[in-house]
Amino acid sequence: MAIRFEDIKEHIGSRVVWDDRADIFSPEAARAIRAQVEARTVVVFPELHLTDAEQLAITEAMGERVRLTARNNVQNNDQDVYQVTLDEKINPQPEYVLGTFFWHMDGITVDMPPPFATLLSCRIAPAIGGETEFASTYAAYEGLPEEEKRALDGLKAVHSVRASLSPIADAIPEKHRERVLGIGLVKEHPLVWTHESGRKSLVIGTTADHIVGMDVPAGRAMLIRLQEWAAQPAFSLRHKWTKGDFVIWDNTGAMHRAIPYDKSTGRMMHRTSIAGTEAVAA
Numbered sequence: 001m002a003i004r005f006e007d008i009k010e011h012i013g014s015r016v017v018w019d020d021r022a023d024i025f026s027p028e029a030a031r032a033i034r035a036q037v038e039a040r041t042v043v044v045f046p047e048l049h050l051t052d053a054e055q056l057a058i059t060e061a062m063g064e065r066v067r068l069t070a071r072n073n074v075q076n077n078d079q080d081v082y083q084v085t086l087d088e089k090i091n092p093q094p095e096y097v098l099g100t101f102f103w104h105m106d107g108i109t110v111d112m113p114p115p116f117a118t119l120l121s122c123r124i125a126p127a128i129g130g131e132t133e134f135a136s137t138y139a140a141y142e143g144l145p146e147e148e149k150r151a152l153d154g155l156k157a158v159h160s161v162r163a164s165l166s167p168i169a170d171a172i173p174e175k176h177r178e179r180v181l182g183i184g185l186v187k188e189h190p191l192v193w194t195h196e197s198g199r200k201s202l203v204i205g206t207t208a209d210h211i212v213g214m215d216v217p218a219g220r221a222m223l224i225r226l227q228e229w230a231a232q233p234a235f236s237l238r239h240k241w242t243k244g245d246f247v248i249w250d251n252t253g254a255m256h257r258a259i260p261y262d263k264s265t266g267r268m269m270h271r272t273s274i275a276g277t278e279a280v281a282a
């Protein structure tokens with residue numbers, strides 16, 4: 001086999017090992033990597049140093065590339081590569097990036113199936129902070145006691161950008177606060193996603209505002225407990241970025257967040273996304 005995978009933790013994470021860098025770009029490798037992302041949630045390519053063209057090629061070899069965020073970046077040639085940065089000269093909407101400090105799934109409040117995978121290349125690694133954490137919502141569901149699984153059956157949560165930005169809402173300048181909080185749709189999703197594969201995962205994160213038909217305090221408490229459960233060390237992984245690292249994760253089976261960092265670190269990540277093929281279903 002041209003590329004090999006090593007487990008990082010028992011329930012989450014694989015590291016890719018290769019002899020020849022060119023092997024990563026073969027169609028067989030794309031199939032193997034996609035399968036590994038589905039099986040292990042997070043796949044790390046240490047110091048691969050992809051160009052944007054190479055990142056887009058891998059993205060397209062694994063599925064259909066999709067533009068997740070309306071283009072805000074002004075210093076980029078390809079509209080399907082989103083630059084994740086707090087530098088307002090490049091990204092005039094830093095609030096959107098500050099929201100990534102809290103557990104979330106990408107593309108859960110837009111009118112399409114949630115993206116299958118998110119792909120990030122590290123261009124500038126911060127010395128302090130800026131790690132990305134991943135929590136497997138498959139492992140979290142599978143690890144629940146049977147009676148808790150039964151209690152979640154049939155429940156739905158309401159998701160919105162407003163909910164996900166509520167921890168930082170008062171830090172958004174008032175003049176455009178309402179516009180930012182109003183981004184995206186208000187979407188109802190089953191709390192437990194039964195995928196076409198038959199596997200089940202939790203659909204949680206700060207976008208989840210409340211549970212349909214449940215008192216708001218009780219529903220929020222349940223959502224926060226589930227978030228804490230999924231984030232426990234057994235089900236989660238923290239990646240400390242080195243310049244050139246490339247990470248792909250299964251956005252349909254994981255929450256993620258960035259450890260806070262300051263814009264003076266210059267942290268710069270290039271993001272692409274692969275379209276999802278199934279809507280969240282009970």
Ligand SMILES: [Fe+2]
Nearest residue numbers: 100105106256
């Ligand atoms: Fe994200």
